[in-house]
Each structure stands twice: as C-alpha cells, then as structure tokens.
Amino acid sequence: MPALVRGFWRLFRYIQGANEKQVKIPMTAPVLARIQGGPGTQGIDVYFMLPEAFRGDPPTPTENTVYLESLPPLEAYVRFFGGWMTDRTRQLQLRYLDEQLAKAGVATQEGFHYTAGFNSPFELTNRRNEVWRIAQGQLDCKETLAE
Numbered sequence: 001m002p003a004l005v006r007g008f009w010r011l012f013r014y015i016q017g018a019n020e021k022q023v024k025i026p027m028t029a030p031v032l033a034r035i036q037g038g039p040g041t042q043g044i045d046v047y048f049m050l051p052e053a054f055r056g057d058p059p060t061p062t063e064n065t066v067y068l069e070s071l072p073p074l075e076a077y078v079r080f081f082g083g084w085m086t087d088r089t090r091q092l093q094l095r096y097l098d099e100q101l102a103k104a105g106v107a108t109q110e111g112f113h114y115t116a117g118f119n120s121p122f123e124l125t126n127r128r129n130e131v132w133r134i135a136q137g138q139l140d141c142k143e144t145l146a147e
Helices: 002-015 087-104
Strands: 029-036 044-049 077-083 111-115 129-136
Touching: 002 029, 002 044, 077 087, 087 129
Parallel strands: none
Antiparallel strands: 029 044, 029 111, 077 129, 111 129
C-alpha cells in the first residue's frame, strides 16, 4: 500500500515538527486509514490522532498535503488480526469481516472501509491490526461473531 506509506510519512513529518509552531507531537495509536473503492481504484486518507493536549489549538501543518480534520463519532464492526498489514492481508481480513456481517444480516456503509494499525513499524511481534466497516445506522450485533 504505497499510498498509505506515503500518507504515514507525511503525517509523521508533521508530528516531528513540520508545522508552524515547529513543535514535536507525541505519536498516538491507532493510525487510521480510510480506503475508498476496490483494488486498483482506491483513494486513501491516513489519519493520526492528536493527543488531548493538542486538540484545542493544533499547530498548522507546513506541508500542503497535510490537513487537520475532526472525524465524527463512528460505530463500526471490527475484525482484528495479527502480523503485518499488507494489501493481501487487509483484503483477506475484510472479506472475512464482510462474510460474517452478511451472515448476521447487518447493514454497513458502502464504498469504503477503515484500517487501524496499533504498532510501531519496529515492533516485529504481537502486532495488532483491524479492519472496520461503518454501521449503517445503529450497531446491530448482539454478540461477537466467530468464524
């Protein structure tokens, strides 16, 4: 996912001081990506969460491809998995999630999904990743879905 990697490094430069205040901002988790479309026709937006201390008056990015955005509260169906998140593993895990949701008969918003990564690239073991589908309306799952 080269676009996701490019987005990550742009945001990383921002938190390392590429902002008008030239201030370093602590890294937070998860790193979110909103992926639109299917394979080969994707648009990807990458998000870092700002620590509480920076939310009221965040420093303005100096790079024009980085912008500040508040995400609305989300209700999501989530599947977590270990290892490294590659295009292949993301698509496979998303397919598993979609199959579980279809069996449960729940509706999700179409055309996009989110990924969440919780680990530093330097953490080689015990990695946590997630794929999310946003609920259409209220969450409609009474229990954890298992394969």
